[in-house]
Amino acid sequence: MNAVTPANSEIADTLRDHLERRTGLTVETRPSALEQYAGGEGMPYRRVPDAMVAPSNTQDVSAVVRVAADLGAPVTCFGGGTSLEGQVVPVEGGLVIDTSRMSNVLEVSSEALDCRVQGGIRRKNLNAYLRDTGVFFPVDPGPDATIGGMVSTRASGTNAVRYGTMKENVLGLTVVLADGTVIRTGSRARKASVGYDLTSLFVGSEGTLGVITEVALKLVPRPSSIASGICQFDKLDKALAVVSQTLLLGLEPSRLELLDEVQTVACAAYSRLEELRDASTIFFEFAGNADDVSRRIKAFRDICAQNAGSEARRFDTAEAHSRYWTARERCYEAALSLAPGKKNMGTDACVPLDRLAECILRTKELIAASGLIAPMVGHVGDGNFHLGILFDPEDAEESGRAEQLCRQVSLLAMELGGVCSGEHGIGIHKRSLMDSQHGEALAVMRTIKAALDPASIMNPGKLLPPEGTGQFD
Numbered sequence: 001m002n003a004v005t006p007a008n009s010e011i012a013d014t015l016r017d018h019l020e021r022r023t024g025l026t027v028e029t030r031p032s033a034l035e036q037y038a039g040g041e042g043m044p045y046r047r048v049p050d051a052m053v054a055p056s057n058t059q060d061v062s063a064v065v066r067v068a069a070d071l072g073a074p075v076t077c078f079g080g081g082t083s084l085e086g087q088v089v090p091v092e093g094g095l096v097i098d099t100s101r102m103s104n105v106l107e108v109s110s111e112a113l114d115c116r117v118q119g120g121i122r123r124k125n126l127n128a129y130l131r132d133t134g135v136f137f138p139v140d141p142g143p144d145a146t147i148g149g150m151v152s153t154r155a156s157g158t159n160a161v162r163y164g165t166m167k168e169n170v171l172g173l174t175v176v177l178a179d180g181t182v183i184r185t186g187s188r189a190r191k192a193s194v195g196y197d198l199t200s201l202f203v204g205s206e207g208t209l210g211v212i213t214e215v216a217l218k219l220v221p222r223p224s225s226i227a228s229g230i231c232q233f234d235k236l237d238k239a240l241a242v243v244s245q246t247l248l249l250g251l252e253p254s255r256l257e258l259l260d261e262v263q264t265v266a267c268a269a270y271s272r273l274e275e276l277r278d279a280s281t282i283f284f285e286f287a288g289n290a291d292d293v294s295r296r297i298k299a300f301r302d303i304c305a306q307n308a309g310s311e312a313r314r315f316d317t318a319e320a321h322s323r324y325w326t327a328r329e330r331c332y333e334a335a336l337s338l339a340p341g342k343k344n345m346g347t348d349a350c351v352p353l354d355r356l357a358e359c360i361l362r363t364k365e366l367i368a369a370s371g372l373i374a375p376m377v378g379h380v381g382d383g384n385f386h387l388g389i390l391f392d393p394e395d396a397e398e399s400g401r402a403e404q405l406c407r408q409v410s411l412l413a414m415e416l417g418g419v420c421s422g423e424h425g426i427g428i429h430k431r432s433l434m435d436s437q438h439g440e441a442l443a444v445m446r447t448i449k450a451a452l453d454p455a456s457i458m459n460p461g462k463l464l465p466p467e468g469t470g471q472f473d
Contacts, residue, residue, distance in 0.1 A: 119148025
């Protein structure tokens with residue numbers, strides 16, 4: 001699947017004719033324009049769709065999906081294109097729905113700490129809109145991620161240790177089902193006991209059950225004081241011991257990020273942080289009122305000194321804070337800079353906090369045995385870590401080693417009571433692990449999929465493995 005499969009011109013003409021006649025929307029079928037919708041980041045899997053349409057609202061999407069359902073055409077949504085496990089690849093061609101025109105903020109209530117937005121808005125644009133309101137949306141998987149995409153993959157990010165993931169921050173959804181029916185789930189109320197939790201069903205469903213067009217989100221007050229810094233460690237196990245102590249003492253960091261020595265070197269070179277040495281690094285941040293932040297940072301610095309003999313440095317300017325956290329945000333690109341021309345098979349796993357140190361140290365052994373370059377970065381405050389496995393997609397042997405390493409880390413996480421993905425999701429790449437992860441519960445997922453999408457037109461080929469297969473896709 002490394003080669004890009006071209007669009008089918010006959011199908012493209014049929015889609016364009018029916019969609020333009022019945023919806024009034026413009027349909028794109030030029031191969032040169034469709035190429036950008038062939039896939040996301042990370043994985044080499046690509047497939048050019050047969051057509052693309054860019055609706056502006058829920059009613060447009062409903063009309064589009066009704067046409068697709070009548071034609072039996074596969075439907076794949078494309079937002080920021082930042083997914084790492086192949087979620088946006090239109091593996092069966094068909095129609096791509098570009099959500100970029102659905103990017104409006106519909107309602108904001110600072111008093112109720114909530115808002116309602118269209119699914120195509122990017123999370124950084126949402127926070128720019130909220131800048132003067134005293135509140136913000138805290139989930140931060142990547143700068144260009146869309147809210148709808150974040151819901152679909154149950155995304156999280158560096159702030160999850162304090163604010164939780166998309167699962168905890170979505171109040172309700174507007175969803176277009178596979179036959180074009182529009183449903184609304186949840187409400188603005190902060191709790192409910194009113195039947196099946198349909199909102200949670202769609203969060204993490206990766207577009208396989210419907211198209212998310214609107215999202216009601218929780219917001220949080222902007223903290224009055226934020227302080228952050230770094231601490232470096234000669235040994236990775238010492239850094240992990242500091243993480244454990246920080247959480248056990250209830251210091252409640254808002255961000256606690258671990259970079260191994262390989263990722264630290266990459267970030268130092270890519271973002272020109274010459275002061276960083278070749279060692280594992282913790283990026284930390286505490287938020288709240290000024291006195292409480294100072295107390296917690298002092299306690300954290302004491303932990304670093306007592307448990308690891310390392311000095312934690314607090315950033316003394318906003319510029320230093322921005323410089324380092326921007327470098328952390330660019331870890332993916334920094335990893336790629338270590339091996340120009342190669343791809344980054346970004347994978348993640350999440351384990352219980354009491355197994356995190358064991359999982360990371362054993363993962364480092366697996367990396368060494370693979371002979372590959374695979375920088376590690378982790379949202380270690382909630383047991384989640386990532387590898388950027390660098391590989392040449394044109395080299396079958398090296399690609400095989402990369403796939404094997406990814407699988408080994410996933411199986412290790414499950415062995416230790418965790419999951420094969422904490423936030424990237426399943427997509428194409430990890431489908432064959434779903435049986436090991438869920439056992440008999442996988443059959444229930446298939447039943448739900450068949451009930452809501454009997455013709456299997458919604459993002460086919462994702463999340464659920466084909467029955468009777470066991471290969472690592």
